[in-house]
Amino acid sequence: MTYYIHADKFFLENTTEEGGYLEVQDNGKFGFYYRENEKPAGKIIDYTGQWIAPGLVDTHVHGSLKEDVMKSDWQGINHLSEGFLRSGVTSWLPTTYTAGADTLMQICQMFGKHKGEETGAKIQGLHFEGPYFTAEHAGAENPKYLLDPDIDQFNAWRDASSGLLNKISLAPERKGAKEFIREAVKEGVVVSLGHSSSNYEQATDGIEAGATMFTHTFNGMPDPSHHAPTMSNAAMALNNVTAELICDGHHVKPALVRAFVQLKGPEHIALITDCMEAGMMPDGDYSLGELPVYVKDGMARLKDGDNLAGSILQLNTAVKNIVDWNVATPEAAIMMASYVPAKSAHILDECGSIAPDKAADFLVLNPDMTLSETYLNGESRYQA
Incomplete structure (x- = not known):
């Protein structure tokens, strides 16, 4: 049955409106937004005092x-897909680590076999983080599996995934990287640059070859330098690129987050979590791929070397952090965790905004940016 949501604020695709009514059609998709003085006839669910x-x-x-x-x-x-509804995530790209070619093939086959069967947050693709990285900035990636890019190998994985494999992070200084990027982009794959020792020129060459993103910017790459510009400088300077950012307060300190968002504009920042298996779990011992990890004080670190090993961040917490740190408005923070990542991964037709005829995947937020409720296809699936 078609119904209408009434609330104090609606974060629509191109504007934010105070009050009004949002139509949710009986097919689980959004209809029109109606202003406060255009009260529709029909069932109304009232969220007065809350935001959509x-x-x-x-x-x-x-x-x-x-x-x-x-x-x-x-x-x-x-x-996992069901659990993500607790953090306001309704669409996601399962992300691999660097591993052996056979292991990655098996993962692609599993996702390809079960494509579309998930009952929680929707799997909108598959993201390979590696194995085409450089050892110096491998971070928590296992260096024994690092390789030069190979488009034939990548396409075999992609075929096994039934086309789900739609994003890859790689190091642009690896042999053959520019040629690989050019071919992958022709196939519609999103290429992001990261876990790399590249200088400014190598990173720029990767972007001009067709890469459009930087992977968890400032992590897994040399720090910015005013004498010998690095990949971090390229992420700051290049036009028309999207930069991933982990906003847990540990991977990138709030002062740099603020400066970076001011520099790039929120329309070029995709908030991500890089969360590993310890997310929503207590402190203790875990693993990242084959590598042992311990979690303490809100951080996941490798037992051997003490590098940060992914995060335990949830995306709704990243949105709240951005607002609490006075980095961005609620409107901009939400855009960085919905519209921008969806657009960056070429899945904006499927998710990332409130617009007519898109799936009615939406959140009910409290004005302090905490999550109250998660809807999927117009059905309430989680209440805090």
Whole structure:
């Protein structure tokens, strides 16, 4: 049955409106937004005092709830997709780590076999973080599996995934990277640059070859330099690119987050979590792929070397952090966690905004930016 949402604020695709009514059609898709003086006839669900936002889109996430894209079976992946509704995520790209070619093939086959069967947050693609990285900035990636880019190998993985594999992060200084980027982009794949020792010129060459993103900017790459510009400088300077950003307060300190968002504009920042299996779990011992990890004080670190090993961040927390740190308005913070990541991954037709005839995946937020309720296809699926 078609119904209408009444609330104090609506974060629509191109504007934010005070009050009014949002139509949710009986097919689980959005209809029109009506202003406060255009009260429609029909069932109205009243959220006076609360705000309505699009469901969040996490395009770089490895796990949570002790589930891991690299280790979990399909039942575990579906448990993960259900769990993400608790953090306001309604669409996501399961993200791999660097691993052996056979392991990555098996993961692609699993996702390809079960494409469209998830019952929670929607799997809108698959993101390969690696294996085409450089050892110096591998971070928590296992260096023994690092390779030069190979388009034939990548296409074999992509075929096995039934076309789900639609994003890859790589290091542009690897042999053959520019040629690989050019071919992958022709196929509609999104290429992001990261886990790299590249200088400014190498990063720029990767972008001009067709890459459009930087992977968890400032992490897994050399720091910015005013004498010898690096990939970090390229992320700051280049036009028309999207930069992923982990806003947990540990990976990038709030002062740099503020400066970077002011520099690029929120329309070029995609908030991600890079969350691993310890997300929504207590402190203790976990693993990242084959590498042992410990979680303490809100951080996941490798036991060997103490590098940060992904995060335990949830995307709704990143949105709240951005607002609480006075980095951006609620409107901009939500855009950075919904519209921008969806657009960056070429899935904006499926998710990322409130617009007519898009799936009615939306959130009910409190004015302090905490999550109250998550809807999927117009049905309430989680209440805080």
